[in-house]
Amino acid sequence: MTNTFPISEDELKFREKISPTFAGKKFPIPAPTISPEERMKRRTAHRNEQYLHKAKSCFSGKPLVSIYPENFQPSPRFRSTGALKICSRDEWFSDLWDGMDYGRDFDFSRGFFEQYADLQAEIPRAATVTIGNENCEFTTGTGYCRNCYLINSSEYAEDCMYSKLIQKGRDIVDCSYVYDSELLYECFNVANCFDSKYLQNCKNCNDSWFCKNCISCNNCFGCVNLKNKEYYFLNKKLPKEEYQKKIAGLQLHKRSSLEKLRENFLQFTKKFPHKYAENLSCTDCTGDYLLNCKNCRDCYDLEKSEDCWMVWVGGGNRDVYDCSNMYVKAELCLETLGVINTFNTNFCLYVFNSNDLWYCEQCFSCKNCFGCVGLRNKEYCILNKQYSKEEYEQKVAEIIEHMMKTPLGPLLEGGRQAVEWGEFFPMEMSPFPYEETLANYYFPKQTPKSPCQGTSLENEQTENIPPDKGDRGLIPDEISKTDDSISREILVCQNHLTPALLRTRD
Numbered sequence: 001m002t003n004t005f006p007i008s009e010d011e012l013k014f015r016e017k018i019s020p021t022f023a024g025k026k027f028p029i030p031a032p033t034i035s036p037e038e039r040m041k042r043r044t045a046h047r048n049e050q051y052l053h054k055a056k057s058c059f060s061g062k063p064l065v066s067i068y069p070e071n072f073q074p075s076p077r078f079r080s081t082g083a084l085k086i087c088s089r090d091e092w093f094s095d096l097w098d099g100m101d102y103g104r105d106f107d108f109s110r111g112f113f114e115q116y117a118d119l120q121a122e123i124p125r126a127a128t129v130t131i132g133n134e135n136c137e138f139t140t141g142t143g144y145c146r147n148c149y150l151i152n153s154s155e156y157a158e159d160c161m162y163s164k165l166i167q168k169g170r171d172i173v174d175c176s177y178v179y180d181s182e183l184l185y186e187c188f189n190v191a192n193c194f195d196s197k198y199l200q201n202c203k204n205c206n207d208s209w210f211c212k213n214c215i216s217c218n219n220c221f222g223c224v225n226l227k228n229k230e231y232y233f234l235n236k237k238l239p240k241e242e243y244q245k246k247i248a249g250l251q252l253h254k255r256s257s258l259e260k261l262r263e264n265f266l267q268f269t270k271k272f273p274h275k276y277a278e279n280l281s282c283t284d285c286t287g288d289y290l291l292n293c294k295n296c297r298d299c300y301d302l303e304k305s306e307d308c309w310m311v312w313v314g315g316g317n318r319d320v321y322d323c324s325n326m327y328v329k330a331e332l333c334l335e336t337l338g339v340i341n342t343f344n345t346n347f348c349l350y351v352f353n354s355n356d357l358w359y360c361e362q363c364f365s366c367k368n369c370f371g372c373v374g375l376r377n378k379e380y381c382i383l384n385k386q387y388s389k390e391e392y393e394q395k396v397a398e399i400i401e402h403m404m405k406t407p408l409g410p411l412l413e414g415g416r417q418a419v420e421w422g423e424f425f426p427m428e429m430s431p432f433p434y435e436e437t438l439a440n441y442y443f444p445k446q447t448p449k450s451p452c453q454g455t456s457l458e459n460e461q462t463e464n465i466p467p468d469k470g471d472r473g474l475i476p477d478e479i480s481k482t483d484d485s486i487s488r489e490i491l492v493c494q495n496h497l498t499p500a501l502l503r504t505r506d
């Protein structure tokens with residue numbers, strides 16, 4: 001079976017554009033050796049968005065909520081076995097440790113990735129990947145959020161729960177891909193919406209229920225493909241008083257009524273044509289779920305971006321190729337995952353407010369670093385060791401030359417040998433089991449498990465839970481008849497038959 005894939009001229013030009021110069025010598029980034037899909041699989045295998053585990057701080061011994069499985073052992077291909085060092089976010093940013101204390105010289109008798117893995121194993125990891133949050137302990141992949149619970153991949157969210165990818169939102173529950181919106185429940189891919197429930201692919205809609213592909217609609221119920229409408233019920237115009245009376249008679253306060261309405265709406269949507277792609281306000285773009293983008297090719301779930309290729313999830317990007325989860329002004333990046341406000345960061349993982357980084361992870365406000373982990377406010381560092389500008393330029397040039405000679409994997413078709421330079425971190429260096437990574441959702445090796453299985457209850461045996469906990473008939477049909485005692489119960493998820501807790505706030 002051949003593994004052939006096209007390489008566009010634009011991609012080669014971009015690689016040439018960002019190829020670095022060190023010590024007066026330019027180091028071209030070679031053409032990719034695996035397909036775009038395999039590159040994304042390799043990259044997203046380093047991201048766990050929603051599975052949470054129990055852990056203990058390596059500094060204080062206090063219990064933590066962590067994205068890292070405590071007993072997981074990464075592949076011994078690149079590092080020796082041993083538990084990861086996990087600490088709280090506050091401890092990570094404290095004076096308890098300094099990433100520079102782990103600095104070391106580069107050993108030219110060994111490969112770069114092998115040495116980098118050794119450094120990774122020694123550096124403490126914050127239990128979750130967050131920045132600038134307040135009261136958001138049970139979240140990861142979040143930045144500048146406040147009072148949020150079990151959300152991921154979000155920035156500037158407040159009072160939100162059980163959601164994914166909120167970009168500037170407030171009071172949002174059970175939603176995904178929400179932009180600049182407030183007071184939403186069970187919505188998917190919406191922008192500038194307010195006080196609405198069960199919307200899909202809608203923009204600028206308010207006070208609406210069960211709508212799909214609607215733009216600038218207010219007080220609409222069960223509508224599809226409408227623009228600039230108000231007081232519509234199942235795509236039919238009603239007088240304001242009649243609309244309000246009809247809504248009042250639907251018993252929207254009952255779960256049983258909502259479930260019937262949802263099924264009826266699903267059947268109703270099948271009567272209408274569907275757009276080829278959910279792209280809004282885009283110019284010269286290909287992909288899906290794009291918003292206010294220009295010249296973006298093969299991109300998905302992207303907003304306010306320009307001149308990007310094969311970018312999955314993000315916003316505010318420019319000149320970004322082959323990347324995932326790129327947020328808030330990422331520019332000139334190649335093969336990078338999980339950043340906020342970066343410039344010229346390449347082959348990196350989770351770097352923030354930084355520029356001119358190569359092969360770095362968990363670095364904050366850094367620039368001109370190569371192969372570093374867990375640094376803050378540093379410059380001209382290699383493997384966490386400080387150099388002068390001149391020493392840095394010379395040493396990086398020598399390391400890249402070494403990487404260009406270091407084989408990575410077996411021979412490719414046609415006898416070409418992949419080398420370390422120009423390749424992302426191998427999948428075997430991931431600190432997560434594959435089934436808990438984002439890669440398993442895009443390219444499943446097995447059926448993704450319920451997020452409940454990755455929580456602190458993952459070792460709970462469902463057979464020891466009383467059978468009545470899974471009986472939906474014991475859960476009141478109306479929220480007004482549900483008291484706070486339910487927050488002390490263990491309920492069984494009907495879809496996955498795994499236990500879950502409810503918080504009083506829910």
